[in-house]
Amino acid sequence: MTPRNRWWPRWKGLVRDDRGSETIAAAIVIPLLLMLLCMAIAGGRIVTSGAKIDAAxxxxxxxxxxxxxxxxxxxxxxxxxxxxxxxQGIHCASSSTRVDTAGLAVPLGEVGTVTVTISCTVTMADLLLPGVPGSKTLTSRFASVVDAYRYREG
Structure with missing residues (x-):
């Protein structure tokens, strides 16, 4: 028996066993990573939906x-x-479109504008993320110039 083998059995009981520590670390870290992933998905959904509602x-x-x-x-x-x-693949839980057509009533030769406001409620309940609302209402407004010399009624 070598000298190392003589003293190793005595120290073996004093050295802590690390088995299972990776499982505990994973149990702490994985839910946090999943929450971070869901937050990134929610943020991306809000940003892309907002841009698509602007285009609409x-x-x-x-x-x-x-x-x-x-x-x-x-x-x-x-x-x-x-x-x-x-x-664009946007599914609104509820939506509304308001149109201000006052620009169509201006006389020929004058410039008018038509303003459209769209509100769309985007659902996020499928993310199952605590603290995030089940839906978010996004609103976009855009004005377009009416041709001053195009014939129009009323």
Whole structure:
């Protein structure tokens, strides 16, 4: 027996065993990493949805500004907003489209604007993240210039 083998059995009981410490560390770190991942997904969903709702407001305002009547502008804006949101894959739990068509009532030769405001409630309940609301309402507004010399009614 070598000298090392003679004293090792005595010290073996005094040295702490590290088995299981990785499991405890993983049990602490993994939930924190999952929470961080869910927060990143929630933030990304809010940012991308906001940009897509901005684009839908632009499309709706443009559609309303080329309409010749105020009632037609309302219908065109609502249809363009719904089409744009659907094309971009945004599913709103609830949405509303408000159109200010006062710019269509100005006399020919004067510049008017049509303003569209879109509100969309984006759901985040599927993330199951504590402290994050189940949904967030995003609002976007865009104004489009009405052609000063294009014929329009009313």
């Amino acid at each position: 407001a632009e499309d709706a305002a443009r559609a309303a500004s080329i309409s010749r009547t105020q009632s037609g502008a309302q219908a065109e804006a609502a249809a363009a907003a719904a089409r744009s949101l659907a094309d």
